[in-house]
Every structure is written in structure tokens, then in C-alpha cells.
Amino acid sequence: MDELCKMFTTTVADRDGLRDIAGIALKTVVVEIPLDAAFTGSLTRRLLPNLLEQLHRTTTSTTSSSDQSQLDVIDILSDIFSRLGQFLSTPADDMAKQLQQNSIQTLYPLLDNARSAVRKRSITAIESLVPHIQDNLFAELVKKIISDIIVKGESCQKFPANLQKLQSLIACTSAIGRSCSFRFAPYLHEVFPLVLNYVNLDDNDLREQCIQTIDSFILRNxxxxxxxxxxxxxxxxxxxxxxPNYNEDDADDSEDQDEDEDEEDDEDHDYSDDDDxxxxxxxxxxxxxxxxxxxxxxxxxxxxxxxxxxxxxxxxxxxxxxxxxxxxxxxxxxxxxxxxxxxKSDTVVTTSPLKMVxxxxxxxxxxxxxxxxxxxxxxxxxxxxxxxxxxxxxxxxxxxxxxxxxxxxxxxxxxxxxxxxxxxxxxxxxxxxxxxxxxxxxxxxxxxxxxxxxxxxxSPELFHPYMNHLVPSVLAAGNDHFYKIRAGAFSVMSVLIKTLRPFCNVVTGQADTNSTKQVVGLTNKSAHAITPAEPPAICVPFINSIFNFTLECVKATDTSVEVKEAAIGTLGVLVHQACDLIPPVDLSDKVVPILVDRLKNEVTRLMTIRCITYMAESPFANPPLQTLSAFNPHLAVIVSEISANMRKTHRQLRIASVVAVETLVRKFNCQSMYPDILDLLYDMLTAESDLQILPISLSLLISMMQKGNTSSTVQLIQSKIVHVIITIVCDMPHLVSGGASLDLLVDFWRILASAENDAYSAECIQELLSKVQCRKEAYPVVSKSIAALTTNKKLQVSPLLDKFITDVIATPGEPNAKYLALLSIGEIGHYHDLFQTAPTLHTTLFNLFDSPSEEIKNAAAFSLGHIAIGNMPLYLPLIVEAVRGATVHQYLSLLALKEVIEVSLCTESTQTAMSAYFPGIWKILFEKTDTDLEDSTCNVVSECLGLISTSDAQSFLPQLQSQLSSSKPTTRVTVVSAVRYTFSVRKHGGSDAYISLLEPLVLDILRLIQDEDLNVRRVTIGALNAVAHSKPQLICQSLGELLPLLYKETLVNEAYIHVVEMGPFKHKVDTGLDTRKAAFECMYTLLDSCISSIEIHAFIERAIAGIADPAHEIKIISHLMLQRLATVNSMALSVTLDTAVDALRATLTSKTKPSAVKQEIEKHRELLHSCCKTVIYMARTQSSTESGNRDMPKFAGFLKEVKMPTALCFDIFALVEKEVAVGANVSGNHA
Missing domain, CATH: 1.25.10.10 (Leucine-rich Repeat Variant)
Structure with missing residues (x-):
């Protein structure tokens, strides 16, 4: 290195070539030297003085070679500062401080240099240097620049040459503000007025620089x-x-100007002024x-x-x-x-296209x-x-x-x-x-x-007068040589067809203009709600033109896959929307045969299956319109080809095939093909069942039983499929534990039971009971299945109920059998009044409240609440009285009451029957809030109050509001929890009527975030989270008031941290952790639902603070927020990257203790994985900015560190980088 420096600093005129080679070598060394090498720091400190001395000599020299040498030295210094600057930033190192000072003293005078290239490169070098200098040097430098700006600005009227130097000084403030935005922020109030003032000087280059500087201030501060x-x-x-060189009236939009604008455009393009x-x-x-x-x-x-x-x-x-x-x-x-x-569109439905949230x-x-x-x-x-x-x-x-x-x-x-x-x-x-x-x-x-x-x-009718322009244009695009244009043209044709021939919604009377994305969806279940109307006569020829064009493209064999799939999708939309306008002979002789042919092609079969599904969902396939009868001669082949794909390994192909078969079964007479379909379905379900395949399979079975001959179809399903369904229910209950899957399963059993074969219903019940004994997770689903099967009118419920009661009262009895029996009794109570069969059942259930098993006690409460639906006048008063007088078992009594209220609100008849009891129950529940309740009991009281308030909001919401000012924290907690719970009640809590009554109260409730009681604050934050998730429009205007209160709860409060001694060990307990965690979770929800109403910079500051929180869960939530911010507001996040580096580095360099157990090791690895993903997302914000020089140097250096093979997190970072890349590719493909 010493030899390279000697060659580089030579001043002999005939050795310019050698100097250039040495300069290239030095640049290569600086760029390629490993940062983790032991000698890198000492090499940097040895190299820098030589280069600074050389720069000083070239500055005083007047030779032409020294001019180029000067630029080369500055470039090398910039590389050293940007890549190796960390070796100059040791706080206690006097040598490092001296090098920093020497560097500033050498570079800063160059801002006065006569050559613009020297000034610009010096600014770049200073920009790379300032992140690594000490605070006192940074302050001196900024103050010096401010002072010189004032001096140059005052003298530039007398000395015009100072304008360029003033421009360089202002550019330097911009560079420093970019590289050290937070250190520069305190000086912004001094710099900004100066820059703003010099915009008015009559120099366009200076004016541009001033505006660019203010632009950088906006982005960085x-x-x-x-x-x-x-x-x-x-x-x-x-x-x-x-x-200034072009006269133009400010009112550009005046009528006169618009009339002459064509001529002006032509003149504008010819206008040229090289000096302007x-x-x-x-x-x-x-x-x-x-x-x-x-x-x-x-x-x-x-x-x-x-x-x-x-x-x-x-x-x-x-x-x-x-x-x-x-x-x-x-x-x-x-x-x-x-x-x-x-x-907000995911959570709020608006009625007007202009009515945003x-x-x-x-x-x-x-x-x-x-x-x-x-x-x-x-x-x-x-x-x-x-x-x-x-x-x-x-x-x-x-x-x-x-x-x-x-x-x-x-x-x-x-x-x-x-x-x-x-x-x-x-x-x-x-x-x-x-x-x-x-x-x-x-x-x-x-x-x-x-x-x-x-x-x-x-609206479609708006475009009808212009179809003679639009349709030919799109058809011309369909003939383009580039496949992306052709595929895009067919995508537009699909929408054009819906515009030419829209359907009218039976309910609203308005045109149905659903997106053509339905073509690639599963089914169009709303088809029955729309009806075709006669299209305008002017539109029919255009539909025929698109049909002929599309059919020719589908027939062609020399087109790309993208174009083929797009054309098939367009053909599907044509038949769905306008098959009555297509000649029947073309439909039967051209369309259906070509689709059958495409079904046999591996490349096009998936799209063809989706296309046929969409066609079959057309209202023209509904009685009395049977325009799609052209499918009938080919139906057997179509169903056979599609159903055969259920055995394929291609997952999406299997799913699309089941959906298509279900649609064809529902729309056409396919009963003769049921045995083959069931055989294939059996093979698929036994090979693979999951949360996506099982629901559509159940839907297919239900359609088969509803469409075909019920008795014969049920027999087929009994012999081929029922055993598989029972096996899935018992062995894989998670697949049917809730949502659409559970609803479909219950419907399946009900329809099966409606065949009035009581012997088979009893047989299914016995098989369910025999297979379920080993898996307790399946008991809730099995109990619902048993209850659905008891709806068979010929089935005697008494023997089954006697068996369950015997299991319940058996002493000591088998716990699992008792648990299943209790769940089943409760579910059966939905459909039957059990008092006639078991008059003392309620007494048995109340007695089980004394069971030593928590599971049995909770199941007894569940059962008691559910059987009350079958005989409300008898059972409900008993439960209410138990709640009123309960002391030992008040939680279980309340749990039973909650079940009654919740189930009763599901139907109008039960709600009407229940409404007479609500005022008395309400009073009893509020009496409970005056007592000291356990958290679990308080939660159930809140849920009951919330449910009741949704049944009659006008009566009950004012009573809730009156309790907000209660002196008892438990009452305030109960009220807030009650309101929070209503947002999760799908039927009533989310209704517009209820929300309109709740809206005036929401802000009063949420202001309890500043309550003196910690529990009240925690519950209120949970309520804010629920509102933000379900009805964000209620709080958008109040976030300016609420967010500072929320941010306050994200701070670690030492007053809530205390030390607990556990034998010889001392353990810190943070009682404020739950509240703090709730606050961060609420922030994450607000980011998704109310981002336009958030002051984003304060939000980002708290999100970054969260990654330094001592709690593992809060770190993870904060990582998720930053990842989300990188997607929805990359510009705002990109300016704060440097501030996150220290916390990110602390996480990625942390290690587990040698004595750490497996769970701790897994949690630590999860944290590293999350942190690496956050770094990757944050790094993307740099590439999304307009200019590369906006990169944050501290973050850029940190990113290089974590990518080095010697980094502790290197392996995890590389793995996560691949995962993120794969995820991006998948998203791009879907898009």
C-alpha cells in the first residue's frame, strides 16, 4: 500500500500513466478489502493521511495533471468514507478524531474551488464522511456552512462568482441532511429560511439547487x-x-386557450432555446x-x-x-x-362510488x-x-x-x-x-x-354509443404480433361483452357488472339473482364479431399459452353472458366440441375447466331458460374428462375439477354419472383432504343429493363416501372445526337424515361414537354431526339421550365419554325439547358444576345453555336465578346464560322469545359488576351485556354509556369490554343500524385510554383495536386525539416492573406488558385500516422503537409493522432507515444462553427470521426511491454486514432472502 501511495502521489509529468494505474489499484483495494479482516482498520488509518496530504498538494499545484489527480484522490476518499468510515468513528480514539478533523479541514475549502467537478465531488466525499464524525465536529461543520451561506449570500450581488459557491454550500447542506437526517434536524430551522430566501435570487441553477435541497429536507426530515x-x-x-421566456396566462383552462391548444402544442414542440x-x-x-x-x-x-x-x-x-x-x-x-x-375497502362497504370511508x-x-x-x-x-x-x-x-x-x-x-x-x-x-x-x-x-x-x-349503457370505436380497436389489438398485447385484448373483450350485454340484478334492478375475474374463480353463486335482458340492437353485431374472433383464436394451434388461456376465458364470458345471441348450431357444433378438445390438452385444461364452470353458472342454464342445452349431448364426456382430473397431482387442477363437477351436477342432469364421480371423489378424499378440498367436496355431495333422486343418491353416498367423511371428522377434526366447512358438514348430515332412513342415521351415529373415543379435539364436531342426524323424523331420540345421560351420571365414569355426552346433549337440545324425555336433566347438569374437572364443568354449562333453546320458558328462568344467587359457581352460570343469549340471537323467533327476559338479565348483570369479579367472570358478564345491547341498541346503549363514569374500575372495564365484544358479533354488532347508534358513544369510550387504571387502559386499547378492525370509519377523524394516547402506552413504564424472588433466583415481572403489547397490536391494525388518517412519521418512530422493546412478542409485531410500512408507504419509511439500525443490529447479533432450552432456542430463531425479513423489506425502500444518492449510509453499511459470511445471522438471512424472493414471484404471477 505504501508503494501504491508513492506511485499515486508522484508529480513527475511523464509518469501520469503510472499514477493512473496506482489510482485504480487503490480504488480496487478500498472496494474489495474485507471489512472483518484484522488489518482493515489500521490500513484505513494509514492510507487516509497520505491521501489527504496528496489532496492538499494537488490543490496548491497548477499543473494539468494535478487537476485530474485531485478528482481521483477525492473519489478514493469518498470510497474510504462510505465503505470504511466505521473505522474512523471510535469515540475514545484521539487518532480517529484527528483524522476526522483533518478530513474536514482538507475537503471543506474545496467547496470554494473554481471547478464545478471538484466542488461536486467534494460534496459527495463530505456526505460520506459526516455519518462517522463526532457530534462536536458535526456541529462545527454545520455552523460553519450556515455562516458561509450567509456571507456568500450577502456578497453575491457584488461578486456574481459567489453564486456558484453559494450553490455548492447549499448543495452541501442537502447532502449532509440526506446522510445524517436526525443529527441535522436541530439545525433545520436555521438552514431552511436561508435556502428559501436564496430561491429568489436571479440564477436558475441556484434556484434549482435550493428547491432540490428543500426536497431533500422533506424526504429526510x-x-x-x-x-x-x-x-x-x-x-x-x-x-x-x-x-420567464414563454408568456402564458395563468388561467390556462380558459375557453379561448382550449380552442387554440392544438396549434400551441405544435408550436411548443418546435420551440427551442438552448440557453433556457x-x-x-x-x-x-x-x-x-x-x-x-x-x-x-x-x-x-x-x-x-x-x-x-x-x-x-x-x-x-x-x-x-x-x-x-x-x-x-x-x-x-x-x-x-x-x-x-x-x-379500508376490505372492512367497509360503501353504497356510492364517490363515498369513500x-x-x-x-x-x-x-x-x-x-x-x-x-x-x-x-x-x-x-x-x-x-x-x-x-x-x-x-x-x-x-x-x-x-x-x-x-x-x-x-x-x-x-x-x-x-x-x-x-x-x-x-x-x-x-x-x-x-x-x-x-x-x-x-x-x-x-x-x-x-x-x-x-x-x-x-355503467354499461354509457359505452353503447361508442362501441363502433371500441370494439374494432380491441379486435385490432387482438391481432397484434406481441403476445402480451393479444392476451390483454382478450381480457378487455371479456369486460366488453359484459358491457354490451349486462345482466340486471333482480334485487336492485341495476346492471350487474362484475369483474371478469369470476372466470378464474370457483363459482358464481349469485347467478340465480340476475336475469338476462334484451341487449340493444346496436350491440348484437359487436357480440357476434367478438365471438367469431375469439373462436378462431381458440381453434388456432400456433398461439402462445397466455393468449390461448385468455381467449378461452373470453369464450366463457361470451357463453355466460350472451349464449342466446350465439347461433345454436355454432354453440353445439363449434363451441362445445372445441372445449372438449381443449379439456384433453394438458396446457389448456385448467383454464377450460374454469371456463366451463363459468358457462354453467350462466342464468341461461337456469329454468325456464335452457339455452345451454347444447351441453347435453357432450355432458358425459365433459364430466368424465373433468372428474378424471381429481386423481391428478396438480392441486389447482383437482380443486377446479371438483368445483366444475359440482356446478354441472347442480345445473344439469348428471345422475347416471354419480357412481363414477363418487369413486373418483373417494380416491381424492382418501389421498388428500385439506381446508380447501373438503368444503368443495361436501358441496358436491350436497348438490348430488339435492339434484338427483334423493333416496338412490343417498344410498350411493352411504356406500361409497360416508365412511370417509366420518373418518375425516374423527381423525382430522381441524378441517371441519368451523366456518364454511362446519356449516357444509352439518348440512350434509341433515340432508342425509332427511332421507328418513332411521336405521342408517342410527348407524352413522354409532360409527361416529365408536371412532371418536381417541381424539378429544373431534368431540365438538362429532356432537354437531350427531345432533344433525337426529333431525331424521323417524329416529327415536330417547334411546340416544338415555345413553348420553347414563354416561354423564356414571360414577366415576369415563371422562371423555362424559365430555362428549354433554356436548351432544347440548347440540341435540337445539332441535328437540328434552324436558319430556329427561325431566331431571337440568338438575344433573347443575350438579356437574361441582365436578373436579374444569372441562366437564364448562361442558355442563355449554349443554345447559343450549338445551334452554329447546324449552326457554322452563330452563331460562332457572339459569337466570342461578346467575342471580350464584356465589361459588357464578362463572359457570354466566357461561350457560351467555350460550342462551348468543344462540337465541341467531334466529328471529328465538330472539323474540328471549327479548322479554333481557331487561331483567341486564339488571342482574350490572349488579354483578358492583362486586369483585375474577377476570374470566368479568369477561363473560361483558360478553352477555354486549350481546344484549345488540338486540335493542336504543334501550341498552345509553345505559352502557352512563356507566363509563363509574367510580369502580371493574364497572368501567365491563362496559368497555361489552362494547368491544359487539364488534365481533357478526349478525347484530356489525349492522348499520347498531353502528349508527353506537357511533356517538365510541369516542367517549375510547378516551378511557388515559384512565388511571391499567386494566381499563388495556381493555380500552382492545376496544380501539376492534373498532379499527371492523368499523374504522368511526375513528378516522379522532385519531389525531387518540394516537398520542396510544403511543404513550407503548413506552416501557418502570413503575410496573418489579422483582419477584423465586428461591435463590430473582425474576423481573412487567405488569404493564399486556397493555403495551395490546397497544402495538392496535397500531398494526390501524396501519391496515386507517393509514390515510395517521400522521405517519410519528407512527414509524414508535414502530421502530418497538423493535428495541425487551418483550419478544412486541419485537415481532414491530417487525410486521415495518414490513407492512415498506409496502404501503415506502417513501416515509425510507428516510428513517438509519434510526432502526442499532436495534436491528442488537437483535441480529444476540445469542441464546448456553443453558437455553429448546423452546428458547426456537423463539430466538423465530426472532432472527422475523428481523432478517424486516431488513430485506426495508432495503427495498431504498431501491424504490427516485435517486440512488438517497440511500441511508448507516443502513447500507449494516446491510453489507449482515450479508457477510462471517455474520452470525448469515445463514438465516440467506434463507429468508430466498423465501421473500419466492413470495414476490408468486405474488407477481398471481397479479
Whole structure:
């Protein structure tokens, strides 16, 4: 290295080549030297003084060779600081501090250098250096820069040369702010006014630099810059239209200007002025506004009002690169809106396309809707211009606009259709010459994507007058040479068909415009709710044109797989929507045979199966419309081909086949094929059953029994399938333990029992009882199955009930048999009044409350509550009285009462019968809250109160609200828990009527987050979590008040930590952990449901703090939040990466104790896995930013560390990296 330095620092003129070689060698050493090598630190400290000395010599030299040498030295120094700077940042090392100081003293004067290349590279070197210097040196440097900015700024009027030096100093503040954003934040209030002031100096390069600097402040210090947002908006709006060399009235949207805009466009494209660099200022301003929108989406409504109109006026910007940036800025505004809308669309159903969730979103939608005419008016001319990038960006903008508004362009279709037609139809003499000559592949794909979204989000009848333009354009795209364009064209054709021939919903009377994604779904169960109507006569020829075109493509053998699948999907939509318009001979002689042929092809069979399923779901297959009778001659072959795939190893193929067979069985007469179908189904269920296959198999069996001859079909199923179902229920109960699977299973047993074969029902019950004895997990499902089988009218329930009662009262008895008997008695009580059969049953159940087994006691309470449904007047008063007087068994009595209330609310008849008892029960329950209750008992009381409140909200909610101010914490806990529970009650708690009554009370309830009692705060946070998950629109406007209270609960409170002595050991117990964990869980829910209403930077700060929390669970939750943030708001997260490094490093370098047990080792590995995944997601935010120089140096160095083979987490990180890559590929394929 010493020799390389000597060669590099030579000043002999004829040895320039040697110096260059030495410079390359030094750069290679710096870049390639291993960071974990023992000599790296000492080598860095030895190399740096030599290079600093050489830089000082070249600065004073006047030779031409020294100029290039100077640049080379600065480049090498930049590499050293960025890659090896950690070896200069040892706090207690005097030598390190001296090197830091020398580096600053050598580099800083170069900001005054006459050469711009030297100044720029010096700024880069300082940017790489400052993360590693000590705080006092950092402070001195920033203060020196501020002082010099003031001096240069005051003197630049007299000395114009100082303008460039001032520009370099301002650029240096930008660089320091990027690399050390949090250290720089305290100085922002001094720097920002200076930079803002110098924007007004008459120098476009300086003006551009000032705007770029403010842009970097926004990106790196979004929280600190918040107070300057109005000023920044004003600045951006002023300079985004700054064009001193081009006179333009500010009212760009006036009628006169619009009339002359075509001529202006042509003139604009011809305009040229090599000396005019004002476009750089406008471009920087557009990016400034984009950064502001991306980092402060909480002000979305204000941004729309202030920025939106000006951006629309600037859509006619004469400089193309600036115009694209203006489009992208408005696109960012739309994207922020659509993120908020999509975050909430899963939990809230709106009735109007303009009614987004919450008043803020509604306001945004109204603001944007008011801007639509102006947007379309300007874009309609840009979209048929000469510039392909402009047209591409324009269609992207329009697509996002439609998605945000779920339509909104009803009155603008006439202006948009010519632009859609423009890339596909070649018409001489049009604007810009021949259309086809002004297009490219990406533009065509973007136009097709827009058209699909456009059609899906507007009423079909709006497009009918324009089909003579749209259909030929899409057919032309279907003939394109590029397969992606052809496949995209068929996707659009599917939507066009639904637009040409929409169905009318019987209930709403409105057109049904479901997405063509139904084609690849399982079934369209809503088909019976829609009815075909006669299409307009003008649309019929277009349907025939699409049919003929699609059929030819499906027949072709030389097309790509993507095009074949898309064409088959389009054919399915054609038959589903318009098979009455297709000639019957074509349907029977062309369509069905070609589909049968495609079923036999391995490449196309999956899509063909889904296509046939969708066809069969058509309302034309419902009586009295039997237009799909063309399937009948081929039905046996079709069913045989499809059902044969149940034996295939391809999982999706098996699932699609079962769904298709179920649909065909339900729609057509397939009874003759039942034996073969059941044989294949038996083979599939015995080979593999899971949560996806079993429900659709049960659905198929139910359809077979309902559609065919019930008696003969039941006999077939009894002989071939029932034993398999019983085996699954007993051996794999998790597959049918809840949800749709359990509902289908119960329906299956009921239909089987309806065959009135009492002997077989009894046989099934016996088989269930005989097989279940070894698996207790199956008891709840078996008990429901037994109860469903007892619905057989001929079956005598008494013997079965006697057997169960015998098992219950047996002493000592077999515990498992007793447990199953109790569950079964309760389930049977749903269908039968058991008092006549067992008059003393309730006494037996009450006596079991004294059982030593908790399991038996809980099962007795369950059974007691359920049998009360069968005879409410007799059993319910007994349970209520037990609750009133209970002391020892009050929890079990309450549990029984809760079962009665919960089950009674499931049907109107039982709810009506129960309603007379609610006032008395309510009073008793509130009396219980005045006593000291255990947590479990208090929870049951809360659940009962919550359930009752959903039955009559007008009566009971005010009573709940009146108890919020109770002096007893237990009462406040009970009230909050009751409200929280209502959000999980699917039928009543989620109803609009109940929510409208609850809405005024929600904020009063949630303000208890600041209650003095820890338990009240914990339960209130749980309530906030429930509201955020189920009905986020109730809290969106209140998050500004609630979030600071929530963040307070995420802090570790030392007052709740105490030491417990356990023999010779001392153990720390944190009683505040549950509350803190609930707070972080609530934050995660809010991130998914209310992101547009969250001040994101404060949120990110608490999420990052969570990864340093001592609790394992909170670390994991915080990792999940950061992963989610990297997806939904990468820009905001990217500026905080450096602040997370220390906590992430602490996790990834942690080790388990030598004495750690297996469980501790697994938890630690889980934590490392989660942390590595978080690092990978966070790293992606760097690549998503616009400029590579925005990378966070500390995080970048940390990322290199964890990827090194010597890192403790190297193996786990490599594994997780592969998992994330595979997941991304799968998501991309699905998309």
C-alpha cells in the first residue's frame, strides 16, 4: 500500500500513466478489502493521511495533471468514507478524531474551488464522511456552512462568482441532511429560511439547487419540516409554472386557450432555446410537490385543494421531461388516495362510488370529482399528441383516477374514446399523421389496462354509443404480433361483452357488472339473482364479431399459452353472458366440441375447466331458460374428462375439477354419472383432504343429493363416501372445526337424515361414537354431526339421550365419554325439547358444576345453555336465578346464560322469545359488576351485556354509556369490554343500524385510554383495536386525539416492573406488558385500516422503537409493522432507515444462553427470521426511491454486514432472502 501511495502521489509529468494505474489499484483495494479482516482498520488509518496530504498538494499545484489527480484522490476518499468510515468513528480514539478533523479541514475549502467537478465531488466525499464524525465536529461543520451561506449570500450581488459557491454550500447542506437526517434536524430551522430566501435570487441553477435541497429536507426530515408545509406548497406552486421566456396566462383552462391548444402544442414542440434552463426549476418544483404529497398524505384533502388545480394547468407544459414529472406528481396524489381507499375497502362497504370511508375520504372524492372535467379536457388532447411518454403517463394517470373514484368519468367518455382508439386504428390524415406510427408496445398495453378499468367502473349503457370505436380497436389489438398485447385484448373483450350485454340484478334492478375475474374463480353463486335482458340492437353485431374472433383464436394451434388461456376465458364470458345471441348450431357444433378438445390438452385444461364452470353458472342454464342445452349431448364426456382430473397431482387442477363437477351436477342432469364421480371423489378424499378440498367436496355431495333422486343418491353416498367423511371428522377434526366447512358438514348430515332412513342415521351415529373415543379435539364436531342426524323424523331420540345421560351420571365414569355426552346433549337440545324425555336433566347438569374437572364443568354449562333453546320458558328462568344467587359457581352460570343469549340471537323467533327476559338479565348483570369479579367472570358478564345491547341498541346503549363514569374500575372495564365484544358479533354488532347508534358513544369510550387504571387502559386499547378492525370509519377523524394516547402506552413504564424472588433466583415481572403489547397490536391494525388518517412519521418512530422493546412478542409485531410500512408507504419509511439500525443490529447479533432450552432456542430463531425479513423489506425502500444518492449510509453499511459470511445471522438471512424472493414471484404471477 505504501508503494501504491508513492506511485499515486508522484508529480513527475511523464509518469501520469503510472499514477493512473496506482489510482485504480487503490480504488480496487478500498472496494474489495474485507471489512472483518484484522488489518482493515489500521490500513484505513494509514492510507487516509497520505491521501489527504496528496489532496492538499494537488490543490496548491497548477499543473494539468494535478487537476485530474485531485478528482481521483477525492473519489478514493469518498470510497474510504462510505465503505470504511466505521473505522474512523471510535469515540475514545484521539487518532480517529484527528483524522476526522483533518478530513474536514482538507475537503471543506474545496467547496470554494473554481471547478464545478471538484466542488461536486467534494460534496459527495463530505456526505460520506459526516455519518462517522463526532457530534462536536458535526456541529462545527454545520455552523460553519450556515455562516458561509450567509456571507456568500450577502456578497453575491457584488461578486456574481459567489453564486456558484453559494450553490455548492447549499448543495452541501442537502447532502449532509440526506446522510445524517436526525443529527441535522436541530439545525433545520436555521438552514431552511436561508435556502428559501436564496430561491429568489436571479440564477436558475441556484434556484434549482435550493428547491432540490428543500426536497431533500422533506424526504429526510418530514416531521421537522411539517411547520413549513404551507410555505413549501406556495414555493412549489410558484415555480412549477416558472417560465420567464414563454408568456402564458395563468388561467390556462380558459375557453379561448382550449380552442387554440392544438396549434400551441405544435408550436411548443418546435420551440427551442438552448440557453433556457428554467425547465430545470419547473422539474425540481414538480418533484418537490411529489415528495411533499408522498410524505404527508395526512393532509391529502388540503393538498388536493391547493396543488391539484395548478398541476392540471401544467399538464400542457411545453418541456416533455417536466410534463412527465407533472403527470407523475398528480399520479402520486392519486396513489395516496387509492392506498387509503384500498386499506379500508376490505372492512367497509360503501353504497356510492364517490363515498369513500370517512368524511376526509368523502371530501377528497368530492374535490377530485370536481376536477375531473378539467383533467379530461386537458388530457384528451395530450393523449393524441406526438409524444409517446406523455400519452403513456396520461393513461396511467387516468387509470388511477378511475380507480380512486370507482368511475367518475361518466360525462367524459366522448373525449376519451378517440384517445383509446388512437394507438390501434391506422387512419391517414389524423393528428400527427398515421396513428400506428406514433405508438409502441408499452403504450398499447397501458391503453388496454386503462380500458379494462374504465369499462369495469362505469355503467354499461354509457359505452353503447361508442362501441363502433371500441370494439374494432380491441379486435385490432387482438391481432397484434406481441403476445402480451393479444392476451390483454382478450381480457378487455371479456369486460366488453359484459358491457354490451349486462345482466340486471333482480334485487336492485341495476346492471350487474362484475369483474371478469369470476372466470378464474370457483363459482358464481349469485347467478340465480340476475336475469338476462334484451341487449340493444346496436350491440348484437359487436357480440357476434367478438365471438367469431375469439373462436378462431381458440381453434388456432400456433398461439402462445397466455393468449390461448385468455381467449378461452373470453369464450366463457361470451357463453355466460350472451349464449342466446350465439347461433345454436355454432354453440353445439363449434363451441362445445372445441372445449372438449381443449379439456384433453394438458396446457389448456385448467383454464377450460374454469371456463366451463363459468358457462354453467350462466342464468341461461337456469329454468325456464335452457339455452345451454347444447351441453347435453357432450355432458358425459365433459364430466368424465373433468372428474378424471381429481386423481391428478396438480392441486389447482383437482380443486377446479371438483368445483366444475359440482356446478354441472347442480345445473344439469348428471345422475347416471354419480357412481363414477363418487369413486373418483373417494380416491381424492382418501389421498388428500385439506381446508380447501373438503368444503368443495361436501358441496358436491350436497348438490348430488339435492339434484338427483334423493333416496338412490343417498344410498350411493352411504356406500361409497360416508365412511370417509366420518373418518375425516374423527381423525382430522381441524378441517371441519368451523366456518364454511362446519356449516357444509352439518348440512350434509341433515340432508342425509332427511332421507328418513332411521336405521342408517342410527348407524352413522354409532360409527361416529365408536371412532371418536381417541381424539378429544373431534368431540365438538362429532356432537354437531350427531345432533344433525337426529333431525331424521323417524329416529327415536330417547334411546340416544338415555345413553348420553347414563354416561354423564356414571360414577366415576369415563371422562371423555362424559365430555362428549354433554356436548351432544347440548347440540341435540337445539332441535328437540328434552324436558319430556329427561325431566331431571337440568338438575344433573347443575350438579356437574361441582365436578373436579374444569372441562366437564364448562361442558355442563355449554349443554345447559343450549338445551334452554329447546324449552326457554322452563330452563331460562332457572339459569337466570342461578346467575342471580350464584356465589361459588357464578362463572359457570354466566357461561350457560351467555350460550342462551348468543344462540337465541341467531334466529328471529328465538330472539323474540328471549327479548322479554333481557331487561331483567341486564339488571342482574350490572349488579354483578358492583362486586369483585375474577377476570374470566368479568369477561363473560361483558360478553352477555354486549350481546344484549345488540338486540335493542336504543334501550341498552345509553345505559352502557352512563356507566363509563363509574367510580369502580371493574364497572368501567365491563362496559368497555361489552362494547368491544359487539364488534365481533357478526349478525347484530356489525349492522348499520347498531353502528349508527353506537357511533356517538365510541369516542367517549375510547378516551378511557388515559384512565388511571391499567386494566381499563388495556381493555380500552382492545376496544380501539376492534373498532379499527371492523368499523374504522368511526375513528378516522379522532385519531389525531387518540394516537398520542396510544403511543404513550407503548413506552416501557418502570413503575410496573418489579422483582419477584423465586428461591435463590430473582425474576423481573412487567405488569404493564399486556397493555403495551395490546397497544402495538392496535397500531398494526390501524396501519391496515386507517393509514390515510395517521400522521405517519410519528407512527414509524414508535414502530421502530418497538423493535428495541425487551418483550419478544412486541419485537415481532414491530417487525410486521415495518414490513407492512415498506409496502404501503415506502417513501416515509425510507428516510428513517438509519434510526432502526442499532436495534436491528442488537437483535441480529444476540445469542441464546448456553443453558437455553429448546423452546428458547426456537423463539430466538423465530426472532432472527422475523428481523432478517424486516431488513430485506426495508432495503427495498431504498431501491424504490427516485435517486440512488438517497440511500441511508448507516443502513447500507449494516446491510453489507449482515450479508457477510462471517455474520452470525448469515445463514438465516440467506434463507429468508430466498423465501421473500419466492413470495414476490408468486405474488407477481398471481397479479
Amino acid at each position: 418530514p416531521a421537522a419540516i411539517k411547520t413549513y408545509i404551507p410555505t413549501i406548497i406556495q414555493l412549489g406552486l410558484e415555480y412549477v409554472k416558472y417560465d 434552463v428554467s425547465w430545470k426549476v419547473r422539474r425540481a418544483s414538480a418533484k418537490l410537490l411529489s415528495s411533499l404529497i408522498g410524505t404527508h398524505s395526512e393532509f391529502l384533502s388540503e393538498l388536493y385543494a391547493q396543488i391539484g388545480p395548478t398541476l392540471i394547468r401544467r399538464f400542457t407544459e411545453r418541456e416533455e421531461s417536466v410534463r412527465i414529472d407533472v403527470f407523475n406528481t398528480f399520479l402520486t396524489l392519486l396513489q395516496q388516495s387509492i392506498v387509503a381507499k384500498h386499506q 370517512g368524511s376526509v375520504d368523502s371530501q377528497i372524492a368530492l374535490q377530485l370529482n370536481a376536477l375531473v372535467p378539467r383533467i379530461v379536457k386537458v388530457l384528451s388532447k395530450q393523449l393524441v399528441g406526438k409524444s409517446i411518454p406523455t400519452r403513456l403517463s396520461g393513461f396511467q394517470l387516468l387509470k388511477q383516477l378511475v380507480l380512486v373514484l370507482s368511475g367518475g368519468l361518466d360525462d367524459s367518455i366522448a373525449l376519451i374514446v378517440p384517445a383509446i382508439e388512437y394507438p390501434f386504428i391506422k387512419t391517414p390524415g389524423a393528428i400527427g399523421g398515421t396513428y400506428g406510427s406514433t405508438t409502441n408496445t408499452n403504450l398499447k398495453i397501458e391503453v388496454l389496462e386503462f380500458l379494462k378499468v374504465f369499462l369495469e367502473n362505469h
